[in-house]
Amino acid sequence: MAALPRLIESLRPLAPSIVAFSGGVDSSFLLAAAIQAAPPGREPAAIFTVSATQTAESIENARAVAKELRVPQYIELPSYEMEDPDFRAGTNKRCYYCKRQRLGQIRKWAQNHPPKEGEWTFLDGNNADDLGDYRPGSAAARELGCRSPLAEGGWTKKAIRAAAADFGLSCANRPSEPCLVTRLAYGLEPDEKLLRLIERGETILRGSGFSICRLRIITPGQARIEVGPDQLPRFQDRELREAILERITALGFDEVTIDSAGYHRS
Numbered sequence: 001m002a003a004l005p006r007l008i009e010s011l012r013p014l015a016p017s018i019v020a021f022s023g024g025v026d027s028s029f030l031l032a033a034a035i036q037a038a039p040p041g042r043e044p045a046a047i048f049t050v051s052a053t054q055t056a057e058s059i060e061n062a063r064a065v066a067k068e069l070r071v072p073q074y075i076e077l078p079s080y081e082m083e084d085p086d087f088r089a090g091t092n093k094r095c096y097y098c099k100r101q102r103l104g105q106i107r108k109w110a111q112n113h114p115p116k117e118g119e120w121t122f123l124d125g126n127n128a129d130d131l132g133d134y135r136p137g138s139a140a141a142r143e144l145g146c147r148s149p150l151a152e153g154g155w156t157k158k159a160i161r162a163a164a165a166d167f168g169l170s171c172a173n174r175p176s177e178p179c180l181v182t183r184l185a186y187g188l189e190p191d192e193k194l195l196r197l198i199e200r201g202e203t204i205l206r207g208s209g210f211s212i213c214r215l216r217i218i219t220p221g222q223a224r225i226e227v228g229p230d231q232l233p234r235f236q237d238r239e240l241r242e243a244i245l246e247r248i249t250a251l252g253f254d255e256v257t258i259d260s261a262g263y264h265r266s
Contacts, residue, residue: 004033004163007153011037014121018110020103020146021046021074023062025171026125026157029164030150032069034123041117045073047109049102052082052192053179055199065171077105082190090188092136094181099137103144122146128154175212184217194220201225201248208244209234212263221254229262 011017015038019031027046034044046069048062066074079102081087087097103122110120124141126148141148150160164172180195188194198215201223205213212228225248227234235241235258249256 003153003155003159004166007033007149007155008037010149010153012039014123014147014149015039015042015044016115016118017044017121017123018106019044019046020106020122020124020141021048021062021066022125023048023058023065023171024125024176025164025169025174026127026150026160028065028069028125028169028171029160029167030123030125031071032164032167032169035069035071042115043072045075045120046071047075047077047106049077049079049105051079052195053098053181053190055177055180055202057203058177061171061174065169068170075109077109079105082192088189090184090186090190092186094136094186094190096136096140098179098181099140100144103141103146107144124148126151127157127160129157183214185219188217188220191220197251197253200251204244204247208240214263215248216259223248223253223256224259225256226259226263232260232262 011034015034017034017038019027019034021027021031031044031046038044046066048059048066050059081098081101084097084101087094087101106122110122114120122145124146126135126138126141127150130138131151138148161172180198181190183198184190184194194217198217201215202213205215205225205227210227210231212231214226216224216226218224225244241258245256245258
């Protein structure tokens, strides 16, 4: 694949780098390429910022991929966006404030841990498909001097998954899993109790065989289930539908509905 050698060549002068790592396919592929690109003594670090906005499964996935890649330095840092009043306001800029907090923590770590050679370059896994979306977090990344080599190189999600499979990455076909706050309607405060309810609800859906699923919160008492459009026909099974609605309602919701259009990115 001609694009991969070009990516590795573009990463070489950026070493040593710190990859803002999530364990998802984009940042995992970028990290794998950065490891290959790094000259001896300028190996990359991967930093995973941990907060209540993530599921326990996503944290374990990140650890597993880091172990799989034999990352020279894998670091977990606490992130404090849940304490940021701007983030908790729940506006359409919440991703900006979250990214600013997380990258700020990464930069603090970098200042206290200079590399053996050169200076750290900060990288994230944004890809070319992300450029057409509303992503206020990308603005925070640019403000804090974070590069997006996959987006810069025109890498789409489809191309990344194919290359990640060639690398043998276990996460190559794992569904995207943005943070739990993305399930909340704008205007709702990211409350940790509510985030845990979302996590439990989506665990029920995945346990019922829905590989792509979201539990959207319209109001604190009103939830909406989204699953992949190709999996919607499964809800024609009345017994399955009623069982899932009953279990998720029992988590503490007043009303739970199923989106007849299926999953869509918000």
